[in-house]
Amino acid sequence: MSLYQDLILDHYRNPRNHGTLKKATHRAAGSNPLCGDTLQMDIIVKNDIIKDVKFSGSGCAISQASASLLTEAVKKKPIKEALSMEPKDVLELLNMGLSPNRLKCGLLSLETLKSALRHKR
Amino acid sequence: MLSSKIIKLDFPIFTHHPDLVYLDSAATTLKPQAVIDAEKEYLEQYSSNVGRGLYPLAETATEKFEAVRKQVSAFIGAKGPQEIVFTAGTTASINLVAQLIEKSLFSAIPADEPESRSRIKSGMTKANIVTTELEHHSNFLPWKELARAKDATFRVVPITEDGLIDLEALRNSIDDHTRVVAFSAVSNVLGTISPVSEIVAMIKSINPKTIILIDAAQAIGHAPMDVSKWNADFVAFSAHKMFGTTGVGILYGKKTLLETLRPVIFGGGMVLDACAKKTLYRESPYCFEAGTQNIGGVIALGAAIKYIENIGRENIRVHETALTAYTLKRLRETFGKHIRIIGPGEASERGGIVAFSLKDIHPHDIAQLLGERNICVRAGEHCAAPLHRKFHLNATTRVSLSIYNDEKDIDKLVARLEEISEIMSNT
Ligand SMILES: Cc1ncc(COP(=O)(O)O)c(C=O)c1O
Numbered sequence: 001m002s003l004y005q006d007l008i009l010d011h012y013r014n015p016r017n018h019g020t021l022k023k024a025t026h027r028a029a030g031s032n033p034l035c036g037d038t039l040q041m042d043i044i045v046k047n048d049i050i051k052d053v054k055f056s057g058s059g060c061a062i063s064q065a066s067a068s069l070l071t072e073a074v075k076k077k078p079i080k081e082a083l084s085m086e087p088k089d090v091l092e093l094l095n096m097g098l099s100p101n102r103l104k105c106g107l108l109s110l111e112t113l114k115s116a117l118r119h120k121r
Numbered sequence: 122m123l124s125s126k127i128i129k130l131d132f133p134i135f136t137h138h139p140d141l142v143y144l145d146s147a148a149t150t151l152k153p154q155a156v157i158d159a160e161k162e163y164l165e166q167y168s169s170n171v172g173r174g175l176y177p178l179a180e181t182a183t184e185k186f187e188a189v190r191k192q193v194s195a196f197i198g199a200k201g202p203q204e205i206v207f208t209a210g211t212t213a214s215i216n217l218v219a220q221l222i223e224k225s226l227f228s229a230i231p232a233d234e235p236e237s238r239s240r241i242k243s244g245m246t247k248a249n250i251v252t253t254e255l256e257h258h259s260n261f262l263p264w265k266e267l268a269r270a271k272d273a274t275f276r277v278v279p280i281t282e283d284g285l286i287d288l289e290a291l292r293n294s295i296d297d298h299t300r301v302v303a304f305s306a307v308s309n310v311l312g313t314i315s316p317v318s319e320i321v322a323m324i325k326s327i328n329p330k331t332i333i334l335i336d337a338a339q340a341i342g343h344a345p346m347d348v349s350k351w352n353a354d355f356v357a358f359s360a361h362k363m364f365g366t367t368g369v370g371i372l373y374g375k376k377t378l379l380e381t382l383r384p385v386i387f388g389g390g391m392v393l394d395a396c397a398k399k400t401l402y403r404e405s406p407y408c409f410e411a412g413t414q415n416i417g418g419v420i421a422l423g424a425a426i427k428y429i430e431n432i433g434r435e436n437i438r439v440h441e442t443a444l445t446a447y448t449l450k451r452l453r454e455t456f457g458k459h460i461r462i463i464g465p466g467e468a469s470e471r472g473g474i475v476a477f478s479l480k481d482i483h484p485h486d487i488a489q490l491l492g493e494r495n496i497c498v499r500a501g502e503h504c505a506a507p508l509h510r511k512f513h514l515n516a517t518t519r520v521s522l523s524i525y526n527d528e529k530d531i532d533k534l535v536a537r538l539e540e541i542s543e544i545m546s547n548t
Contacts, residue, residue: 002493004486004544012545034501035485036515058515060483061545105485 011065030112125527147521159424189423198347210370214357306340311464312474441473473522
């Protein structure tokens with residue numbers, strides 16, 4: 001089965017929550033130097049709830065689609081819930097398994113999101 | 122051109138994967154049956170250690186092992202087997218040279234003259250080590266580290282937009298304090314063929330004491346090669362990029378130079394008298410080969426050389442150049458301004474290597490989608506980060522060719538790239 005299913009391609013072509021937030025309360029950048037993927041997560045937190053989240057950067061379809069899907073999933077959710085997410089949750093969002101080589105691409109979004117939530121501006 | 126259909130029969134991997142389109146020979150070449158048989162024969166029929174045993178099996182192994190040293194020497198135009206050191210790969214060869222230089226040569230060159238010693242003390246001159254933007258990390262990091270360890274200046278010579286070493290800049294980087302210059306004969310990303318003999322002559326004319334190392338990992342086996350004509354001090358390459366197995370490398374070193382160097386790795390097989398107050402080591406090249414070597418791999422290398430010689434390196438060069446020209450042409454006419462091919466424009470100026478970026482599709486997506494059709498290419502920065510920075514690229518997709526490839530492989534590549542371009546387009 002191709003990695004490039006409709007869900008992934010849809011989120012790659014029409015990423016949700018793409019951009020930056022001027023009023024972000026939390027922000028972090030992540031990168032995958034080996035692949036050249038870069039990602040920034042901007043988050044507005046209010047009362048421990050993720051009010052808004054946007055991502056920017058560039059990279060392969062897997063890294064971009066996973067950021068799109070992840071931001072959709074955590075928006076309006078409590079911080080605690082986002083921080084408790086695990087790699088398998090992201091793979092569930094992507095609706096597939098990833099080979100070890102592509103795992104890094106798929107998990108960059110979660111790594112960057114968690115790091116942002118720990119970095120109040 | 123060679124008949125790739127017939128050549129494919131020599132490579133058993135195509136029996137297991139009849140549809141395989143293998144375009145990643147710069148990473149490692151496929152292995153012909155003759156090479157597999159040679160290693161198997163050693164393992165099955167005369168598996169034993171070399172240089173030590175006095176029984177017939179060990180004598181056979183030693184004989185065959187040493188015969189390959191002679192074969193390598195003749196293959197690259199060295200003056201004799203004493204100039205051939207076996208290592209674990211190109212990377213190991215280059216690191217070994219860096220260590221040998223650090224130990225035996227570094228302070229010996231100008232610092233043995235009282236005048237320059239006092240100049241070094243007063244901080245007026247600093248030694249320098251020169252490499253280029255073209256290099257694989259294997260021919261970059263060992264020198265960067267050596268420079269750091271010896272407080273020398275690390276000079277990285279730029280390449281031109283066409284991907285050639287900037288000869289004027291190189292000339293200006295060499296001075297009386299240049300200890301080492303290291304550069305590749307063929308780039309593993311751009312395929313650029315460097316004019317090795319001319320560059321070596323130029324360096325030696327400015328500073329005859331400079332040690333020169335050539336990274337020949339992508340040159341070996343692809344075209345005729347003569348290290349005596351190159352006149353460099355060291356040449357490094359790997360068996361696995363010339364139809365041999367992994368874990369075997371070759372270091373050519375000029376005999377007169379090797380004889381002056383002190384070993385840096387110690388153990389069995391390289392010593393004559395370990396108990397003497399001042400340890401007595403064997404002569405070169407054996408003093409640089411401590412421990413048990415990859416015997417089966419070296420014997421398989423012998424079969425690989427024989428295989429290449431049977432086909433003929435001239436013929437290999439002609440085949441790969443024609444196929445490179447075809448690849449460049451098909452990619453250009455199919456994708457026009459949407460494709461950016463980096464490196465020299467003409468096939469005659471490059472080895473069988475073509476790196477490109479297509480639209481803004483990430484190379485990992487391209488390689489994965491090609492892989493789904495059993496078309497094998499490499500994506501990333503190919504262990505050449507400085508080169509990718511130069512061209513402002515994070516990564517590229519690289520196609521690399523060998524004798525088992527033909528125009529059909531390229532047609533399959535281009536057809537699938539068209540599909541990928543469609544799949545990944547934003548409309
Ligand atoms: C130009 C160049 N130098 C050095 C190397 C390192 O070779 P090895 O990994 O066999 O040590 C390679 C292989 O990728 C190469 O292409």
